[in-house]
Amino acid sequence: MALSQQTIRFVTTQDEVRLAWAQCGPGLPTAPAMVKAANWITHLEYDWESPVWRHWVRFLCEHFQLLRYDERGCGLSQQDVQDVSSANWLPDLEAVVDAARPAEPFVLLGISQGACASIAYAVRHPEKVSHLVLYGGYVRGWALRENPDHVREYSALVDFAELAWGRPDPLYRRLFTKRFLPAGSEEQLQWFDELCARTVRPAMAGRLLRSRGQADAADLLGQVRVPTLVVHARGDLVSPISQGQQLAAGIPGAEFVQVDSPNHILLEHEPAWQRFQDAVLDFTGWHRPDGPVAGADTLQLAGAMADYAFERVAEGA
Secondary structure (H helix, E strand, O other): OOOOOOEEEEEEOOOOOEEEEEEEOOOOOOOOEEEEOOOOOOOOOHHHOOOOOHHHHHHHHHHOEEEEEOOOOOOOOOOOOOOOOHHHHHHHHHHHHHHHOOOOOEEEEEEOOHHHHHHHHHHHOHHHEEEEEEEOOOOEOHHHOOOHHHHHHHHHHHHHHHHHOOOOOOHHHHHHHHHHOOOOOHHHHHHHHHHHHHHOOHHHHHHHHHHHHOOEOHHHHHHOOOOEEEEEEOOOOOOOHHHHHHHHHHOOOOEEEEEOOOOOOOOOOOHHHHHHHHHHHHHHOOOOOOOOOOOHHHHHHHHHHHHHHHHHHHOOO
């Protein structure tokens, strides 16, 4: 099954910010649409070759007509932006969906910070969402949680980002990277270090991190009326497992799946990654018509095709 080539376009929001969005899919017109809300840290092109994100993109593009975008201030989206507060997350998601016009109702995926935007979207537009999938999400940002030590630790990380994000030595970025991928290989950590430096400017890094601290979806949880799956890694250092449990407990009828991983971003070699794929496909009810998903051969074939697509995009084809 060949993956369709990624197509990148832009949309301008009501406050005149340019957002980059992309679509790809399995080449099946019957495949359901999935919209992935923006999360830290992505780049629509670099993610195709990333040992951290490529298996996510390939899995989602292999099974869904995937719509994703880089958040304001990040990746291919406009970086010289004044307002990057969490208040923009829902309007930006709405702007991308309105521009791309995916088939409705679609699966809505919220990873990490994307969970808050996805919850808000599902509450405002329940008729457009068939399934809500939340991974590694949180109810409240780090600055609003009732844990003084956690707040102090995150504040220090933000200070480090503002001071040293753009330095050639990745020492300070590594402090941040290790929280996302404590079990990552040196190759994965180095790649994530480089992605941070290439995707977000130093002055913007701290501002984006601070915006996460003020996110708050607590009042919206009880208003969600679409089928919801919450998946969370047991040892997640960025978004503690308690946050995932609160999401599932607060959303009526939500299904909760705990996976065994210390990583905020599940890596391809982990059994937890297979568990996540199975949970998403079972919950959405979608499996490829030509056989089961996610075997090693399937991922290898999809990876080769995705690499080809990335090269074509990079060449300007």
